[in-house]
Amino acid sequence: MNSSTALPLFREDTEEDQAEIQPPPVRLGVAAAAARVVAYRDTQFEDSEERALLVVDCPFCNHQHVHSAGLAAAPRVCPRSSRCIARPTGTYYFPEVSA
Numbered sequence: 001m002n003s004s005t006a007l008p009l010f011r012e013d014t015e016e017d018q019a020e021i022q023p024p025p026v027r028l029g030v031a032a033a034a035a036r037v038v039a040y041r042d043t044q045f046e047d048s049e050e051r052a053l054l055v056v057d058c059p060f061c062n063h064q065h066v067h068s069a070g071l072a073a074a075p076r077v078c079p080r081s082s083r084c085i086a087r088p089t090g091t092y093y094f095p096e097v098s099a
Helices: 015-020
Strands: 029-032 034-041 049-055 062-070 082-085 090-093
Touching: none
Parallel strands: 029 090
Antiparallel strands: 034 049, 049 062, 082 090
């Protein structure tokens, strides 16, 4: 290899490099979230029973997160908690679930 084409291993930091450095994520803690059960018919199951989804309004990213809740006749809803996918340092729980 020609020494004139070799790149240095280390270089001086530039302003762009400094802009890319991110501070560590802030701990968001735990917050209550509104949740509701939504029934649907899953065509992958032959029993044709309605299934349930738990739709949660995330207090951290202002999006909705969807969780499986089992059968619609007897959904699994509480107690439950989960981490926000967009803001993983935030954990939400749902003290109440509406239908």
